[in-house]
Amino acid sequence: MTDQARIRNFSIIAHIDHGKSTLADRLLELTGAVTQREMRSQLLDSMDIERERGITIKAQAVRLMHEHKGVVHALNLIDTPGHVDFSYEVSRSLASCEGAVLLVDASQGIEAQTLANAYLAVENGLEIIPVINKIDLPAADPDKVAQEITGILGGSVDEVIRVSAKTGEGIDLLLDAIVERLPAPEGLEHGPLRALVFDSYYDTYRGVVSYLRVIDGHLDKGDQVHFMATKLDEGADEVGYLTPAVEPVPRLSTGEVGYLITGVKDIDLIRVGDTVTSSADGAVDALPGYQEPKPMVYSGLFPTDGDDFERLRDALDKLRLNDASLVFQPESSRALGFGFRCGFLGLLHMEIVRERLEREYDLDLVATAPSVEYRAIVQGGEEVTVRSPQDLPDPGQTVRIEEPYVKVMIITPSEYVGTVMELVQSKRGEMGEMTYLTPERVELHYRLPLSEIVFDFFDQLKSRTKGYASMDYEPDNYRASNLVKVDILLNGLSVDAFSSIVHRDRSYGYGKAMVSRLRELIPRQLFDVPIQAAVGGRIISRETVKAKRKDVIAKCYGGDISRKRKLLEKQKAGKRRMKMVGQVEVPQEAFVAALRIDE
Amino acid sequence: MESFELHAPDSAALADAARHWRAAYVHIPFCARRCPYCDFAVVTPDEQVGPHRRYVDALVSEIGMEPHWQPLDALFIGGGTPSQLEPDQLALVIAALAERFGFAAHHEVTMEANPEDWDAETADGFLAAGVNRVSFGVQSFDATVLASLGRLHNAEQAVDAVHVAKAAGFDSVNIDLIYGAVGETVASWRATVERGLATEPDHVSMYSLTVEPGTALSRAVGAGAPAPDEDDLADKYELGSEMMDRAGLVRYEVSNFARPGATVRYNMTAWAQGEYLAFGLGAHGHREQVRRRNVRRLSAYLDMVESGNRPQAGADRIGGWSREVERVFLGIRRAAGVEAGSAGAQLLAGADGQRLVGAGILSDDWGRLRVLRPLLTDEVSRAVLSLSP
Numbered sequence: 012m013t014d015q016a017r018i019r020n021f022s023i024i025a026h027i028d029h030g031k032s033t034l035a036d037r038l039l040e041l042t043g044a045v046t047q048r049e050m051r052s053q054l055l056d057s058m059d060i061e062r063e064r065g066i067t068i069k070a071q072a073v074r075l076m077h078e079h080k081g082v083v084h085a086l087n088l089i090d091t092p093g094h095v096d097f098s099y100e101v102s103r104s105l106a107s108c109e110g111a112v113l114l115v116d117a118s119q120g121i122e123a124q125t126l127a128n129a130y131l132a133v134e135n136g137l138e139i140i141p142v143i144n145k146i147d148l149p150a151a152d153p154d155k156v157a158q159e160i161t162g163i164l165g166g167s168v169d170e171v172i173r174v175s176a177k178t179g180e181g182i183d184l185l186l187d188a189i190v191e192r193l194p195a196p197e198g199l200e201h202g203p204l205r206a207l208v209f210d211s212y213y214d215t216y217r218g219v220v221s222y223l224r225v226i227d228g229h230l231d232k233g234d235q236v237h238f239m240a241t242k243l244d245e246g247a248d249e250v251g252y253l254t255p256a257v258e259p260v261p262r263l264s265t266g267e268v269g270y271l272i273t274g275v276k277d278i279d280l281i282r283v284g285d286t287v288t289s290s291a292d293g294a295v296d297a298l299p300g301y302q303e304p305k306p307m308v309y310s311g312l313f314p315t316d317g318d319d320f321e322r323l324r325d326a327l328d329k330l331r332l333n334d335a336s337l338v339f340q341p342e343s344s345r346a347l348g349f350g351f352r353c354g355f356l357g358l359l360h361m362e363i364v365r366e367r368l369e370r371e372y373d374l375d376l377v378a379t380a381p382s383v384e385y386r387a388i389v390q391g392g393e394e395v396t397v398r399s400p401q402d403l404p405d406p407g408q409t410v411r412i413e414e415p416y417v418k419v420m421i422i423t424p425s426e427y428v429g430t431v432m433e434l435v436q437s438k439r440g441e442m443g444e445m446t447y448l449t450p451e452r453v454e455l456h457y458r459l460p461l462s463e464i465v466f467d468f469f470d471q472l473k474s475r476t477k478g479y480a481s482m483d484y485e486p487d488n489y490r491a492s493n494l495v496k497v498d499i500l501l502n503g504l505s506v507d508a509f510s511s512i513v514h515r516d517r518s519y520g521y522g523k524a525m526v527s528r529l530r531e532l533i534p535r536q537l538f539d540v541p542i543q544a545a546v547g548g549r550i551i552s553r554e555t556v557k558a559k560r561k562d563v564i565a566k567c568y569g570g571d572i573s574r575k576r577k578l579l580e581k582q583k584a585g586k587r588r589m590k591m592v593g594q595v596e597v598p599q600e601a602f603v604a605a606l607r608i609d610e
Numbered sequence: 611m612e613s614f615e616l617h618a619p620d621s622a623a624l625a626d627a628a629r630h631w632r633a634a635y636v637h638i639p640f641c642a643r644r645c646p647y648c649d650f651a652v653v654t655p656d657e658q659v660g661p662h663r664r665y666v667d668a669l670v671s672e673i674g675m676e677p678h679w680q681p682l683d684a685l686f687i688g689g690g691t692p693s694q695l696e697p698d699q700l701a702l703v704i705a706a707l708a709e710r711f712g713f714a715a716h717h718e719v720t721m722e723a724n725p726e727d728w729d730a731e732t733a734d735g736f737l738a739a740g741v742n743r744v745s746f747g748v749q750s751f752d753a754t755v756l757a758s759l760g761r762l763h764n765a766e767q768a769v770d771a772v773h774v775a776k777a778a779g780f781d782s783v784n785i786d787l788i789y790g791a792v793g794e795t796v797a798s799w800r801a802t803v804e805r806g807l808a809t810e811p812d813h814v815s816m817y818s819l820t821v822e823p824g825t826a827l828s829r830a831v832g833a834g835a836p837a838p839d840e841d842d843l844a845d846k847y848e849l850g851s852e853m854m855d856r857a858g859l860v861r862y863e864v865s866n867f868a869r870p871g872a873t874v875r876y877n878m879t880a881w882a883q884g885e886y887l888a889f890g891l892g893a894h895g896h897r898e899q900v901r902r903r904n905v906r907r908l909s910a911y912l913d914m915v916e917s918g919n920r921p922q923a924g925a926d927r928i929g930g931w932s933r934e935v936e937r938v939f940l941g942i943r944r945a946a947g948v949e950a951g952s953a954g955a956q957l958l959a960g961a962d963g964q965r966l967v968g969a970g971i972l973s974d975d976w977g978r979l980r981v982l983r984p985l986l987t988d989e990v991s992r993a994v995l996s997l998s999p
């Protein structure tokens with residue numbers, strides 16, 4: 012156990028690529044949590060995909076021992092994810108900390124998401140240490156960035172610490188600042204146990220491992236504990252620290268961060284945000300929890316080979332053990348057979364899940380066009396949840412359809428304000444406040460339909476501002492909208508997997524774009540394939556994929572028989588990734604075509 | 611070997627007899643420069659290792675390493691550009707083959723030649739060396755198209771080359787044509803075929819421009835240059851075939867047309883899954899159920915042969931079911947079609963085969979499979995390759 016006065020719990024808030032993982036590596040190295048030899052770059056990003064894409068998906072924690080003025084302190088670093096899709100995880104991490112390191116790239120300045128998270132930290136009463144990273148870069152302008160930060164968050168420029176996570180310069184100052192400037196936890200040492208579960212994951216051998224922060228009291232190995240939200244009583248089989256290797260200890264005391272293993276094997280029973288107390292004489296009031304992560308987009312996932320349905324179900328079950336934000340329920344499609352309608356935090360999350368399913372579980376999948384969650388109000392006032400165009404009630408019965416809106420914050424260099432406004436207007440956005448952070452940088456606020464931002468908004472924002480703008484968003488309310496269902500017919504047959512809900516003003520443009528996109532994506536077949544878009548039975552657009560005319564290798568002589576055979580084998584393999592829709596072979600990419608429609 | 615003069619080019623008897631012929635291929639890699647669309651094993655002057663004579667000597671040594679065989683019915687000297695060699699250099703190679711294997715009575719010896727290398731003197735020289743059939747890389751008679759294909763000759767040189775060859779007394783003259791290049795209109799293609807037919811060739815090979823990976827053409831297309839268009843290629847193929855037919859040249863393979871008696875025995879052997887020896891850079895052979903290939907780098911080829919080793923890069927045994935499937939996928943390219951056999955029977959019994967028959971692409975006449983729409987041959991080939999025993 013550690014005296015509370017010698018504990019500091021903190022997170023690092025940073026925009027993607029501003030160097031959080033690198034800084035974490037340096038901190039681990041400098042505090043000796045890992046020896047140089049063990050040092051794998053970016054140690055905290057453990058999943059393969061995370062390493063490949065360079066993003067942090069799951070919050071993780073590590074305990075660092077740092078000697079300050081002769082006293083050894085335990086510094087618990089709680090990692091947070093860096094992509095908009097995963098911002099809900101940030102709030103959990105912040106609730107487990109007393110302080111945060113706000114890390115900003117010296118050549119980039121502060122970004123929207125970082126600012127949103129910094130505001131969140133301030134609201135939660137966290138102490139913030141502003142840190143400027145990458146001072147070794149020739150393009151670094153730490154003075155300007157320091158002014159920007161203090162201009163927004165107050166404080167003096169001298170309090171901003173300057174480091175290079177790459178070279179290690181300034182890291183010692185940062186460690187000292189963490190001890191000196193962040194408050195120690197002040198929990199009730201003798202009060203009943205209250206510990207906050209801020210993350211959990213499933214381990215094949217150990218079952219569910221919960222990460223928690225002890226707020227009051229202490230948690231001993233062998234205690235009977237009570238999960239207050241799920242009303243579950245379990246024995247604490249093991250508790251310990253993450254150093255980052257697991258290190259079992261007899262007790263987690265007040266203010267400490269660590270892990271808990273019980274006999275629980277079902278991840279649904281351990282809810283992130285739940286409070287753990289003792290079964291006997293436990294606490295009465297739970298800690299303020301957080302909201303369940305709420306899926307923002309839904310998409311159907313179908314195995315290309317119908318026989319793989321059960322394997323897909325197993326794979327989703329397994330993935331969910333590690334990703335409580337993933338939700339799914341069985342769905343059937345006339346075109347695609349049996350699959351699952353899945354809810355995701357955003358498109359990146361959707362892509363990651365799909366990639367993991369294909370890679371780790373060896374599945375071939377078709378994903379349908381993503382949709383947000385609409386509400387249809389039918390006669391009699393009943394409300395129907397619509398997560399797929401197929402859920403839409405009969406138009407004759409529908410009083411109105413409502414769609415979710417979000418509040419968006421964008422930070423951009425001022426020269427791009429016009430461009431950003433144009434983009435937002437084309438996405439049915441409403442302008443809100445506009446604040447100049449510095450003469451060169453502007454913070455803009457908007458309200459937009461969620462459906463307009465989940466697809467390509469972020470990419471467009473990035474490309475139109477040469478990568479300089481950043482954004483963050485949070486759910487707003489639902490509003491009535493003039494929405495219609497656009498059906499797509501292939502060879503005369505309506506293909507449910509292609510239909511989509513869009514604003515009426517957009518239906519013609521959408522139908523036309525979808526049809527011409529599909530015409531490009533669907534290869535020529537042995538017969539003409541008409542592709543049509545229809546709204547309520549009325550055809551609004553039509554194109555034809557003309558029958559194939561030439562499919563033959565021109566030259567096949569003695570010299571190239573083996574080579575031509577290989578070429579044909581390769582083409583054949585490509586065909587296997589096609590899905591038969593009626594008589595038509597449709598490549599899997601076609602099913603996500605809606606994603607890339609650029610009206 | 612009996613003479614097949616009486617058989618039509620697309621006769622089934624002729625196509626099937628070719629299975630038993632003995633053929634050989636010799637590769638001459640030298641070219642004045644590399645054409646942007648070409649992915650053959652080619653050596654340009656700046657890549658050359660030693661004089662041509664060194665390569666010729668290596669060929670002769672390599673021929674001596676091949677186990678003895680029966681006399682050859684057909685020899686094909688391809689390239690690269692065989693006409694880059696002196697006639698007496700080629701004579702050494704042909705003589706080496708004659709000495710080691712001998713030639714059958716009515717044997718065919720083809721060489722490829724580029725029009726700009728050809729005149730009466732060289733024609734006589736190659737004839738004397740033992741060549742009796744010549745294939746010219748004409749490609750087009752349109753100056754714009756020739757330029758876009760990066761060719762070094764002009765239309766007049768091509769016409770002259772054919773006339774000179776005929777006058778010199780070659781048994782058979784072929785022209786290669788390419789359709790679908792950037793800048794080629796349908797009218798230009800029609801004019802090319804007309805001018806080609808006006809030279810009265812015995813044989814025409816008509817290829818759609820193919821974007822082969824790794825070529826300059828493929829890089830250009832990757833960078834956004836227009837790729838050959840499927841409909842344009844189909845239109846030109848149909849037009850070309852019709853004109854050949856009217857001129858009395860019969861289509862006997864997807865891209866090959868011949869007057870009766872002028873089919874290429876070497877190619878017929880390959881399509882019938884027959885055996886052929888192979889010598890030279892990047893050459894491929896087929897003997898005793900093994901398909902083998904030579905190294906493609908000139909320095910490696912010379913080093914290996916000069917140190918007494920076969921310049922082999924790899925070999926695959928094609929036997930059992932794989933061989934049966936290959937037989938059908940090769941044979942199906944011919945107008946004469948192929949004996950269905952066990953793979954063909956299985957194809958016809960399955961859904962793919964029925965779909966192809968239903969779509970009018972494949973026919974089954976008493977156990978003989980034929981492709982009725984040659985432009986869709988690969989639909990059938992892939993279906994055949996998908997079969998399992």
Ligand SMILES: Nc1nc2c(ncn2[C@@H]2O[C@H](COP(=O)(O)OP(=O)(O)O)[C@@H](O)[C@H]2O)c(=O)[nH]1
Nearest residue numbers: 026027028029030031032033144145175176177
């Ligand atoms: N020059 C320089 N590069 C850095 C520094 N810190 C991080 N980087 C680089 O910035 C990129 C993003 O860093 P990373 O730690 O993955 O950022 P994260 O997305 O915030 O976790 C990587 O290429 C790092 O090597 C630094 O102090 N100086």
Ligand SMILES: C[S@@+](CC[C@H](N)C(=O)[O-])C[C@H]1O[C@@H](n2cnc3c(N)ncnc32)[C@H](O)[C@@H]1O
Nearest residue numbers: 647648689690691722747786787817818819820
């Ligand atoms: C071995 S090549 C070369 C013969 C000779 N060197 C020449 O270029 O005329 C034989 C023929 O293949 C054809 N050919 C080569 N590359 C081709 C391609 N990429 N697409 C279509 N035909 C091609 C040309 O018609 C060429 O005449």
Ligand code: SF4
Nearest residue numbers: 641644645648689690
């Ligand atoms: S097409 Fe003929 S001349 Fe051109 S590089 Fe190829 S082999 Fe040589």
Ligand SMILES: [Mg+2]
Nearest residue numbers: 032065066067
């Ligand atoms: Mg990272």
